[in-house]
Amino acid sequence: MISETTYHRPDSLDQACNLLSENPEAILLSGCQSLGLLSKEGIVSLDTVIDLNRISELREISYNDGSLHIGSLATHRDIETSQTVQTHLPLLSTAAKQIADVQIRNAGTIGGACAYADPTADYPPVLMATNATVHSVSATDSFEYTTRDGFFVDYYQSAIGPEEIITSINIPLSKNAGYGFEKLAYRKNDRAIVNVAAILETKNGKCTRSDICVAGVWDTPLIANEAMEFLLGTQLTDDDLSQASAMAEDEILVCDDPLISIEYRSAMVGVLTKKALTTAREDLP
Amino acid sequence: MILNFKVNDTTHEINIDPSMPLADVLHDALGYKSVKQSCSTGICGACTIRINGEARKSCLHMAGQVADSDISTVEGLSKNGALSPLQEAFIENFSFQCGFCTPGFLMSTAALLAENSNPSDEEIRDSLHGNICRCTGYLAILDGVKDAANRMNEGSS
Numbered sequence: 001m002i003s004e005t006t007y008h009r010p011d012s013l014d015q016a017c018n019l020l021s022e023n024p025e026a027i028l029l030s031g032c033q034s035l036g037l038l039s040k041e042g043i044v045s046l047d048t049v050i051d052l053n054r055i056s057e058l059r060e061i062s063y064n065d066g067s068l069h070i071g072s073l074a075t076h077r078d079i080e081t082s083q084t085v086q087t088h089l090p091l092l093s094t095a096a097k098q099i100a101d102v103q104i105r106n107a108g109t110i111g112g113a114c115a116y117a118d119p120t121a122d123y124p125p126v127l128m129a130t131n132a133t134v135h136s137v138s139a140t141d142s143f144e145y146t147t148r149d150g151f152f153v154d155y156y157q158s159a160i161g162p163e164e165i166i167t168s169i170n171i172p173l174s175k176n177a178g179y180g181f182e183k184l185a186y187r188k189n190d191r192a193i194v195n196v197a198a199i200l201e202t203k204n205g206k207c208t209r210s211d212i213c214v215a216g217v218w219d220t221p222l223i224a225n226e227a228m229e230f231l232l233g234t235q236l237t238d239d240d241l242s243q244a245s246a247m248a249e250d251e252i253l254v255c256d257d258p259l260i261s262i263e264y265r266s267a268m269v270g271v272l273t274k275k276a277l278t279t280a281r282e283d284l285p
Numbered sequence: 286m287i288l289n290f291k292v293n294d295t296t297h298e299i300n301i302d303p304s305m306p307l308a309d310v311l312h313d314a315l316g317y318k319s320v321k322q323s324c325s326t327g328i329c330g331a332c333t334i335r336i337n338g339e340a341r342k343s344c345l346h347m348a349g350q351v352a353d354s355d356i357s358t359v360e361g362l363s364k365n366g367a368l369s370p371l372q373e374a375f376i377e378n379f380s381f382q383c384g385f386c387t388p389g390f391l392m393s394t395a396a397l398l399a400e401n402s403n404p405s406d407e408e409i410r411d412s413l414h415g416n417i418c419r420c421t422g423y424l425a426i427l428d429g430v431k432d433a434a435n436r437m438n439e440g441s442s
Contacts, residue, residue: 005304007286007349029350036306036345037326046304051349077339101415103393104327106339107346189414 006048013055013137016165021139023048024162030073033100033108034116058111058167063088066173072111072166080105089130089171091179091197095122098183111166114151117158117220120191124152124221125213126181129197132171136164148213148223155219177201177209180279182272184216192216193260194268198276200236202284207231210244212273217254217265224248224273236281245274288352292317293361303349308332310348311358319359319388330416333389334358340396342415359388362395370436371395380429382420389416394430402438404430 008026010016020026026048029035038044052058058073061082068088070079079085079096086093099105099122113123114134127134127147134145143164145151151159160166183195194216201209210231215221227248234240249270254262286303289296290310297315311320311334320343323331327345334343335357362369371391374380381387390413397404397412404412409430418426 004286004302005349007303007347009349029347032347032350033327033342033345036347039304040306040325046347049304049347049349051347053350100327101330102396102412103330103333103340103342103415104345106336107341 003047005046008048008050009054010050010052011054013058013165013167016050016052016055017137017139017163019050020163020165023050026050028052028115028165030112031075031108033104034112034118052165061085063173068092068171068173070110070169070171072114072168073109074111076100076105076108076110076113077102079110088173089179091130091181091199092123092126092171094181095126095183095195095197098122098181098189100189110169114169115158115160115166117152117154117156118191119152119155119219119221120193120195120216122183122192122195125195125197125215127169127171128152128221128223129199129211129213130171130173131211132169134158134160134166135168135170136160136166138163138165152220174201174209176203176285178280178283178285180276180281180283182276182279184268184272194265194272196269196272196276198273198280200231200277200280200284202236205235207234207236207240212244212248212277214248214252214269214273217252217269219255222252224252226251227273231277236277241274241277241281244277245270248273286349288348290315290348290352290356291354292356293358301348303347303352305348306344307334307346307348307351307356308343311343311356317358317360321385321388323385328417329386330389330393331386333392333416335392335396338396338399340393340412340415357392357395359391362391370440371398371433374433374436375426375429378425378429378432380421380426381418386416386418386420390418390426394433397430398434398437402441403434 029051058071060071062069076096076099132147136143178200180198184193199211210228212224227244254266311317321331323329325344332343
């Protein structure tokens, strides 16, 4: 007979960190929407579980001094419906609304999604395009990761270490930016075949900021550096956006998939980048 | 581990492995037979229940995660043996055929109508996106939800 899971329900982050330090093999539980599948498939074993859900401070969403703070236990539904997120970064609400279904959005959390690093997930391209940081703590230390700089390490692998607990995601905002998010999936709200987040800013009619992140097509989300560089200084005409999209299509690595050809997926990178850039241009204040 | 589960306002204290899926606890250990599992992977929505009012998939929650929360199932919809307006609306609009998915649809709809008493077709479709029915083709379910909203609004006015 399989022995019963040792199940901890800490009330504070300190307690949780200490428990994790004593049990580095323990599984952290937040929403359980992906973890539930992994345990059913036998991919993770639940010998020891640390349930984070009683640490209510980790669920806070706030706006401070030009940046959006999202607690790691904020659910997708919290983010979708939060007045603070809708006011300051509707792009993130839009991405949250495209995750699975209401039941799953009621349970799944942004911290869990970041740690899980599903390459077809909807937050990662938004977080990388906005240059968000992920914050974590261990029993002895605290850590800050830049999403754009190696946080999403590989296929389902984030940079979070085994003794760390993600506490928040912080997103720097700009009042002058326009935002776009596009997603292609088999059916509405399914996993992304391709998803793209784009951010633009202009000054005196010229592009001063462009950020494009494409996900769903490679082991990690990818930044379209050449396309972004090209757009700087342009007037963001239709032709400029088309050319940038074609560059993104060329530079973004696309992996093979038993169901979708590389050619199709690559073409969709171009199409969705164009749409995301167009939305971002229209969204400029 | 001894855990408390508050289901439809009744508290049960049981000794159970806290990592057990909530759907198994409700159906097998506590006897709430409306909680059906079909896919057991969070896709079909047949096992949908409400946790603190929110629609959730009980196959994708660990028992320990929801101990001490308010859980509601279809068994809690009827009061004193009388079906709820929601259940009556589903019956009168033939919003099911085989009925296996129906408890999940009822609980998703109950959560929707508690939040939004007059949902648009699009809002209903969004709310029921996580519930799959292989019999009805969904249109009868949409009719049932709209009828339920009307009945509940009449009942409360």
